[in-house]
Amino acid sequence: MERDVLVVAYDDAELLDIACVTTTLATANDRGADPPYAVRLLSPGGRPVPCRPGLHLDVHGALEHRVGAIDTLVVAGGFGHERAAADDVVVAHVRRLARDARRVASVCTGASVLAAAGLLDGRRATTHWYFAGDLARAHPAVTVDPDPIFVRDGDVATSAGVTSALDLTLSFVEEDHGPALARGVARSLVTYLQRPGTQAQMSVHVAAPPPANDVVRTVVDHVAGHLDDDLGAAALAGRAGVSERHLTRLFRAHLGRTPAEHVRRARTEAAAHLLATTDLPLPRVAARCGFGTTETLRTAVLRAYGRTPTEHRRALLTNR
Template identity: 80%
Template sequence: MERATVVVGYEDAELLDIACVTSTFSTARDVGADPAYAVTLLTPGARTITCRPGLRLEANGALEHHTATVDTLVVVGGLGSERAAADPVLLAHVRRLARDARRVASVCTGASVLAAAGLLDGRHATTHWRFAGDLARAHPAVHVDPDPIFVRDGRVATSAGVTSALDLALSFVDEDHGPVIARRVARALVTYLQRPGTQAQMSLHVAAPAPTDDVVRRVVDHVAEHLDADLGAAALADRAGVSERHLTRLFRAHLGRTPAEHVRRTRTEAAAALVATTDVPLARVASRCGFRSTETMRTAFLDAYGRTPSEHRRAFVTTS
């Protein structure tokens, strides 16, 4: 059964907010996500909306007429968000759909709509840094943080400006289908798999810079999609059909590191994304990402980020 995903739009919504969400979920279907996402754009009265820079976007249905169960509800932002947040009918239907949804989220100034609907009271939230102060002043019951790419607080998530919707949607794909599918989606979109954090924090690139050498490229792709497999130098060289020494020379020439260093880095970054964006127990994170134990993963985190997995999770994830 498909995961019903509803995106709420309105006049003067930001087109990129909508596209980042809808394209991420539709791409997940293309790369093997099962169950797939069924994405529906709803607007008040099923009206066609004008999005910046003047493009017209046709809705799939009327917000007020949608009665089917919603898995994920996403309210987008845009120049019209202030009017949307002041529309009592729109707010009532957002509250109605959010009541039974598994997840509720906003993009950019869509947070003001969730806040006006009372869905952010007592929660941590973010929005575009330019509008964070306005959100905090208008809704003092909301704990607004202008720094993170996105914030997860229980079943409610809020993201920063426009393209951060990609990061948020990718985290949902990872949560639903695991890191392999999430990486495939990110590669298809030619983007980064981001974890929540301030602009000064680390980000996870889902693939090494595309090496020109076919052997290195094949091995890099294999590593990214089989983190819990045997990725020792002998196994990788055997898969590539070259000697360990030659594979090491190729990796140093094209990536500036050995195969073992690349495997450790890829596993650590994948684990960091899981730790920061999910509540998966650390032992399971270690196993999924190919670490022999949580202690081995802990050492890798200390070397890479200067903090333990538990400290990393506390820094990036809030729960209600």
Template identity: 65%
Template sequence: MPEPPHAQERPDGERDRPPRARNRAGAERVFVVVGYEDAELLDIACVTSSLDAANRLGARPPYRIRLATPGGRAIGCSSGLRLDGQETLERLTGPIDTLLVSGGYGHERAAADTRLTAHVRRLAAESRRVASVCTGTSILAAAGLLEGRRATTHWAYAGLLAAGHPGVRVDPAPLFVRDGPVSTSAGVTSALDLTLAFIEEDHGADLARWTARALVTYLQRPGNQAQMSMFVAAPPPDHAVVRRLAEHIAGHLDTELTAATLAARAGVSERHLHRLFSEHLGQSPGRFVRGARAEAAAHLLSSTTLPVSAVARRCGFGTAETLRHTFQDVYGMPPSRYRLAARPAPAA
């Protein structure tokens, strides 16, 4: 990780500097990451490396990062690497600023370990905020910390979480969800987005921006950005009609994509088209088209300077007003606010 950069010239001629350290006399922020056997290394590293970068860039008070494990033992990660525990979970006491439970393939065994979940519950009561990454949500749920709360997890495990914990309002779509003092994030690298949100909350937007720059990533993807993207969430390849239509939709968003048009293109009835989309994509053709257009618009808003009206036309919304209504429904914010939130950090 590079040391804090020197002042750099911005295109407008102004000097751009890392933020001045604040609250130098303040106590450390104790940030405890709970790990266990067969945890996901990236779930842990996204958090700890981001906090370390923030410390190097002047976080005051700094984060004191500790890995707590059962018995204080070293844990084997799913990648095969081992991490030494720094704290014994059973002996650790507060006060703790942030308690975060990592995810990983070992989450089911960890969630079934009543001693582990009891200590997570005990430590949560001594923490200012509580969080989880990926399938670590299941451990918070088993500890009773998500009852009545909205939460997310890795999209592939959302159904299992909802079935096993009916008192949790599982939302599989967002990158992360913050419900009061409890935050949950989606799969793996969404831990980076959540941690940057914590850094911004604790130390301001400037330090979060410089941390993102040091990590060579976006400043922060909005928490309600979808986990699954049309660019990576391909439809099942075993049904040729659905696959061809999905590819056609993605490549022709600015054309007429009504159910009637799509059915005629596929040579099936509208009723059969609805049945195919429901079976293979879990949604109607109209909803799939709307989602594809919304995500394409989100991509253009975050990666170009095109006016909102031009983005709307390119993505098939016709008017900026139609795009605005769709964005409000899908992302919970208007396009202009999304563009501001999703804007990458300025180039160094």
């Protein structure tokens, strides 16, 4: 008995969205997945799928011809997602196949197709951060969270941009076959096993572009270079020469979060980096990143990454 996995593609689907799923499952088969995955790529009409830049991907069959129970249904993302989500035929067949699937998932903007099929209504979901606002506006019944790299809500999973599909698929392998096989797959693919779904899509230190507002940019730069300073609202507002209320309004308008939320995220990311790249004891990590105690550090890392600082360091060391 095989685990049937259907990957749905369409014109202008993203090749990497597809490959992260199919290659991960094929590698699991190579390393002894039992039962193995039977992966099928389907498209409307069974036509080859045009992908950027000028590539055409052959498929295994037509979306509309597939019937019967399946293990996993995955909808790929890509620049053609809006047309796919507006195509009543594609949406109807995704909805039909989802009824017979043990679990349903999307990669990146493939979430818009699941949402159009009503499969995300009343659920928490994610997508590529750039398109999260569009998804939330188009589907108010969906709770869109732009931060995590993937979200599992019952039997429906959504992942963020492109390579986060690898993390989601590794979580499926671990769920189906256990952590040992998933770790072996991750090593074959030269990737971590696995970034937790709660990990942020994008670091505050590499997010682009930098804040357009001079006040916000000045404060953000100060925070990045002085994590162990007093970064309370009053101190930051005083440095910026504005009131706390005005600084909060500026941060919400330009970053979508409060100064306190930005400071907490910056400190947590810096701590995660130190945990991954140094053997500093936890009290020194906490002090260098501005956490008052190791317990405060523990709480912040657990909330952001789904594991304690010790577990986070151990997981990264295991995958080096």
